[in-house]
Amino acid sequence: MKKLSMHHRDEIYKDMKTTSLDILVIGGGITGAGILLDTVSRGLKGALIDMQDFGAGTSSRSTKLVHGGLRYLKQLEIKMVSEVGKERAIVYENAPHVTRPEWMLLPIYKGGTFGKFSTNLGxxxxxYLAGVKxxxxxxxxxxxxxxxxxPLLKKEWLKGSGYYVEYKTDDxxxxxxVIKKAVALGGNxxxxxxxxxLLYEEGRVxxxxxEDQLNGEMHRIYxxxxxxxxxxWVDQIREFDKSKGGKTLHLTKGVHLVFSQKRFPLNQAIYFDTPDGRMVFAIPRSGKTYVGTTDTSYDASIKDxxxxxxxxxYLIKAVNYMFPSIELTENDVESSWVGLRPLIHEDGKSPSQISRKDEIFNSDSGLISMAGGKLTGYRKMAENVVDLISKDLGHNIDKSRTKYMTLSGGExxxxxxxxxxxxxxINQGISYGLSHQQSKELVYRYGSNVDNVLSEYRKFQTLKEGIDPFIFAMLRYGIDNEMICTPSDFFIRRSSALFFNIDFVNKHKDSVISFMSDEFQWTIEEKEKHNEELLRDIYYTKQPVE
Structure with a gap:
């Protein structure tokens, strides 16, 4: 079985270059990951590449909900609500360790967005549309x-609330x-x-x-x-292809703020009105409360x-409006993250009004581009695009098999x-010397792969000096099975610590960098570069740009 190992990069490049690939996916976010899994699960040869870490763009910076989009009912996007609503349950069953139900409170106020009757009906x-159990x-x-x-909710003009289920996830x-499952099935x-x-023959891509971003080596893959x-970045690749005509992207920005539960002791996830009539989430998680999101047009750096x-x-004002007793200030913000939504441009519509539906662009060169969509609908989007191009591949292809396919860690x-x-x-972890909280954290993070992490913990808890065995176990597993390449990969995408446990990052960053430097034999310059990158990421979570 193939592994997503940092130490196997040369072998993976070689395999990509020598295999007759049916489909090559550019982009390692949730959409690309879903396409790779759908491809290889049908018996096709597939590969995926990303210029950053997997999920480093939008797919690690969402509201971290697998949800059906209740507000899209108001925009009469019935088909989308129905489809992604049903997909929530599929994602949950296929990966219950990283996706679980979250009861959401929708408070109803006099003069608010939703009245009692419209909330009940909606x-x-x-x-009904989502087929909720x-x-x-x-x-x-x-x-x-x-x-x-x-109890923290504003009491004035409160008329009651709706109470319904969404699903929270680690995006x-x-x-x-999804990527690990695809690799286990033979993908790269x-x-x-x-x-x-892009390379062409007779006008066809x-x-x-x-270009490998770690060592500068160049590779051709067909x-x-x-x-x-x-x-x-969809339009940038379309520009390479000279096919950026017609519809283009409209990027919007979503910001989330994280507070300590000591400062914002929220008991219950809330979906609430802002003073300007938008809707925002406030969600308790891992001893923190996070709030988001904004929805504004964006035209600055895509990468950062x-x-x-x-x-x-805006977000602090929204929180203090709905929870007036807590009186938050910007000094209470522990961390933040910013994500970009690649929506399809629609003339005359504000960012909040633009549809979240996905769309497929097929250029004259044969390049297929996908844009729009929601995290929740990634599986169906992948199924649709592979269905679309199956005839072009020239052989009989099975129907999609991912609907009931358990993801990595989901067994x-x-x-x-x-x-x-x-x-x-949890009991097993405790018997090995972990705390209840550490054991629980590992199970939710790794699911059925947790045995591998616990094995690393036992193996090295007394042998490795200079690094906590709890940290070491996750790092060792991540390098060998999740292609951790940089300290930021570990602290952001593999553990979410930069968002939800900044003290953990500050406490362990030096030992993690030292361990990785030894593991990868970094030069002094490389070690300093990765240290500066992590420090920059820490700074960005705290300080707004003027």
Missing amino acids: LWFYD KEERRKMLTIEETLTKE ARLTLE ALNYAKVIE VGIVV ANKIINATGP PRMTKDDLN VGGSKGFEIFLEDK
């Missing part, structure tokens, strides 16, 4: 029941689990591999030139079909989007079996 319709269907709560659920790890994937040129699933003072003030007996699995593995 949530009922939402349940009985125990997760919406409830309508009184004022008293609402305030019992969340970066969900992306990674590489991060830090940047496309610098047949390959790419890749495939029957090339799919551009680069999210915010930053929040502004206006973004910061836990489905959502019902996960609770038993969780308890068993």
Whole structure:
């Protein structure tokens, strides 16, 4: 079985170059990951490359919800709500360790976006369209029941609330689990591999030139079909292809702020009105509360989007409006992240009004580009695009098999079996010397792959000096199975620590960098470069750009 190992990069390049690939995906976010899995699960030869780490763009910077988009009912996007609503349950069953139900409170205020009748009707319709199972269907709560659920809510003009289920996830790890499953089925994937040129024969795109971002080496990789699933970078690849005519992307920016639960002790996930009539989430998670998102047009750096003072003030004002007793200030922000949405431009529409539907562009050269869409619908998007190009590949191709396909780490007996699995593995971790919290964290992060991490912990807990064995176990597993290449890969995409446990990052960053430097035999200059990159990422989470 193939492994997504940092130490196998040369072998992976060789395999990509010598295999007769059916499909080559540019872009290692959730869309590209889904396409790779759909490809190889049908018996086709597939590969994927990304110029950054897997999920480093939009797919690690979302609101971290696998949700159906209740607000899209208001825009009458019935088909999209129905499709992605049903996909929520599929994602949950296939990866219950990184996706789980979250009851959401939708407070109803006099003069607010949703009235009592419209909320009741909307949530009922939402349940119907999404095929929500009985125990997760919406409830309508009184004022008293609402305030019992969340005492911090503004009491003035409160009329009650709707109570319904969404699904929270770790978006970066969900992306990674999809890629790992694809690799286990015979696919290939590489991060830090940047496309610098498209290759053509008789006007048809047949390959790419890749520059490895770690060592500068150049590689030529060929495939029957090339799919551009680069999210915010879709139009840049289309420019390489000279096919950026017609519809183009409209990038919008979404900012999220993270607060300590000590400062913002939220009991209950809330979906609430802002003073300007938008809707924002406030969600408790891992001892923190995070709030988001903004929705504004964006035209600055795609690689390093930053929040502004206006973004910061907007979200703090929204929180203090709905939770007036806590009186947050910008000094209370522990961390933040900024994501870009690659939407399809629509004349005359504001960022919040632009449809989140996905779209496929097929250029004269044969380059396929995908844009738009939501994290929740990644599996169906992948199925659709592989269906579309199957005839062009020239042989009989099976239908998609991913609907009931367990992702990497998901072999836990489905959502019902996960609770038993969780308890068993927590007890096992405790017996090895881990705390209850550490054991729980590992199970939610790695699912059925946790045995490999626990094995590393036991093997090295007394042998490795200078680094905590808990950290070492995750690093060792991540380097060998999740292609960790940089400290930022570990602290951001593999563990989410930069967002939800900044103290953990500050405490362990030096030992992690030293370990990785020894592991990869970095020069002094390379070690300093990676240290500066991590320090920059830490700085960006705290400081808005003026």
